[in-house]
Amino acid sequence: MHTITTPAPTNRSPLPGALHSEWLKTSSLRSNRAIVLATFIGGAATSLLVATFVTDEVLYLTDVAFYWTVVSAMLAAVCGITAFSAEVQHGTLAPLLVARPSRRSLALTKLATVTAFGAVLGIVGVAGGLAGGVLGGLPTGDGALIPETIVWALVDTMLSAALGLGIAMIVRHGSAAISGLLIWGLVVENLLTVFLPASVVRFLPFYAGTQLLAIESDLDSPDAIASALGRTQSALVLAAYASIALVVGMAMLKRRDVE
């Protein structure tokens, strides 16, 4: 008579294995390596172009090196989306949950992975920005500010990646989530900054992310400068959006059937 025997519970946490699995998946895709490379090239090219063509004002490396971080944050959000939506699109979410049914554990490992990848994009983008600025001969400015701004740039890209993951867990459909995110970040928020009062605009997610970089711009209105939130407050605004998206996404991941 055959029986099915239940394996004895182990004390080993499944998280290290799950994290290792996520690392293997992230590092095995050429598209991820291409995004990292493109982030470096984009950062370097932006600084170099600014150094070469903007001649009517004095710009410092401490600012210009972080221009590209706005795009890095957007890319991090897109990578946060694809980290989950690709599992749905390619049907790999089901085998993951058959092997380990805990949705919470899956969400946590995904969160750890996408925030780490967001940090990589942040640091690579800044490295490119610094390299391009140095190559273009930009004056350094107050160099002591650079380490602090790098930390805030990483906070921006990591929180953006987490926001992207949360959106993907809600929307699931990769193309819809990415196009929605890009339309919001590139079009809707820019329109809202024109039409809404500055006291409201400062609570928009990507605007708050950009505030972390403390880039001074002539385009900022006196109202915007007066009502601008500090870096910590802006980080909390972006973190709030990411947390809400993750909590809702997690609840939906638990409730919904997996195709």
Next chain:
Amino acid sequence: MITLTGITKRFGTGTESRLAVDDLTFDIAAGRVTGFVGPNGAGKSTTMRMMVGLTCPDNGEIRYDGVTHHELPQPSKVVGAVLDPHCMHPGRTPRQHLRAAAAHGGIPARRVDEVLADVGLSSVADRRAGGFSLGMRQRLALAGALLGEPQVLLLDEPSNGLDPEGIRWLRTRLADFAMQGGTVFISSHLISELAMFADDLVVIGGGRLLAAESLEDLTRRVDRSVTITTPDTDDLLALLQRNGLDANSAAGRIQVRGATVDHISQLAYEHRIRLVEVGEVATSLEDILLALTHSATEFTSA
């Protein structure tokens, strides 16, 4: 043993809702191959997805020797499932795909090469899966299911896309798995395929259980009859009926149910009745299953 008790699943709400699985109760014996049969839309895939926690039943429960899938300490050591052959990223190689799956399931990395060899994909282990045929994807999906050396295999239409050699390989592989004490629960449209190696069959239609019995018991239902053409129809018919056989004639032919060709020939020979043609007709297992599921078939051709 795997027990499914009162499983019910409804998709959608209000007037648009559809009852996919309706109060399904049956057992799957350990160490046997159980075929899962039903027409399109019968609820087979939904049932299998509920068995591994991907779809949440509205009612009922599924237990693996008393334990639900969610409570299993190391699920991949108990259940391996192939529910969709397309479950891999086209940008990854089989080795990368399986290494990630092994790490996720807490399975030693050495199993990756073992299962690749087992399913015959060692030679393409480092080629990206995007260009794989459906048959190769089926093999890779099976490799993923076998990774944790599970005791139970759940396979949803695993022979789709396989060539005849692949189907034979799969049949042999699953029979070996069962011989070693493994439990196989396999859905398929190819009833004749299942009949070659399944021990038990579960038949559903319209989300309801229609039959759950051994293949042997189902085969006993096969109806055999002998058809005879003779110039002496009336004499032979009378002779057969006198001998207690269930015989009747139509369109110049006699049909005898539950008799053999030998028996009929012998009777006719002894009474000097000339037979022009004698043939045995048996309803197939497929006919029996089609008859069982006929009323529950959702999609039929005109």
